[in-house]
């Protein structure tokens with residue numbers, strides 16, 4: 001007889017990505033030549049975790065009491081201010097109306113958004129290709145996932161499909177929580193153009209009066225895109241301030257290469273002070289009811305990296321070198337994948353690319369068995385984590401994908 005409550009008795013055993021990674025690691029340890037393109041952490045060309053040295057130093061310099069003490073429930077005030085400054089860099093209208101709450105990574109921010117902006121049974125709206133844990137977070141909180149086709153026939157972001165998804169949600173559940181992961185979307189690697197962002201802003205403005213609409217931008221990879229200014233899309237979103245809810249899932253995992261530190265924040269922009277206070281309270285309540293408070297030492301470290309000019313400069317320079325390493329892999333992939341006839345969205349940077357493929361499960365199995373190349377099968381696609389593939393192995397990955 002199971003002691004688990006009936007609705008929890010049939011949870012899947014393991015995250016499929018971690019299970020594939022475990023198999024790749026086991027086969028490599030047994031002496032096989034393996035290319036492991038499953039895990040979303042940036043590895044150097046020797047297969048070691050790439051860690052920004054200035055963040056390691058800042059971590060080791062966190063004083064004893066800063067590590068050992070509890071953090072305030074909603075996070076250290078200096079951390080909250082530093083994250084807001086990092087999100088908006090001088091865009092005063094956003095910064096003035098922002099409230100930030102520390103969360104356990106960007107995942108924690110997504111969790112707080114799902115719980116506080118949707119009623120049980122409601123669905124988030126997101127792109128047809130999306131990061132799998134969106135589904136887990138929704139399942140866990142008794143919410144659902146609805147999607148709209150991400151790309152139109154020309155491979156551009158499908159604004160018409162998004163608009164009909166929004167209209168549908170307003171009609172069916174009376175509210176919308178739209179989650180867009182940009183730039184360098186996981187799993188596609190796609191970064192929206194400024195015109196596509198303008199299109200999103202215009203259609204959200206058109207529907208704003210019909211019911212509560214909230215846009216959450218999942219910015220997990222925002223420092224790895226190819227745009228000169230990673231915050232440029234904020235300019236087209238500014239007219240939405242006060243008309244719709246604007247949320248940002250901020251994460252230190254990729255930006256500071258400290259995935260296990262679990263430092264993140266949910267940032268909300270709301271010009272009305274009493275509504276902003278209600279948001280702050282709701283997020284703090286969720287923190288208390290989920291993990292109580294987050295890693296204080298991690299917040300202290302990230303605060304220094306964001307706000308001490310010398311440290312911030314050193315960290316930016318190291319990140320730029322890491323990004324260039326990744327860009328080399330992106331260029332190597334495009335140089336071979338396009339002539340090989342692989343079909344995939346425009347890819348100009350980021351940890352992942354997704355190649356469209358039917359029978360993805362059996363193709364991924366074939367790639368593992370015949371080529372020793374591990375990728376993640378998804379519905380209608382294969383996700384390739386170039387963040388963990390040295391440039392010299394990219395031709396082998398493309399060959400396996402094209403087989």
Ligand SMILES: Cc1ncc(COP(=O)(O)O)c(C=O)c1O
Nearest residue numbers: 105106107131181186220251253
């Ligand atoms: C699309 C996306 N969003 C959010 C996250 C959250 O990461 P973390 O919880 O480590 O900040 C990830 C991590 O892989 C991601 O790929």
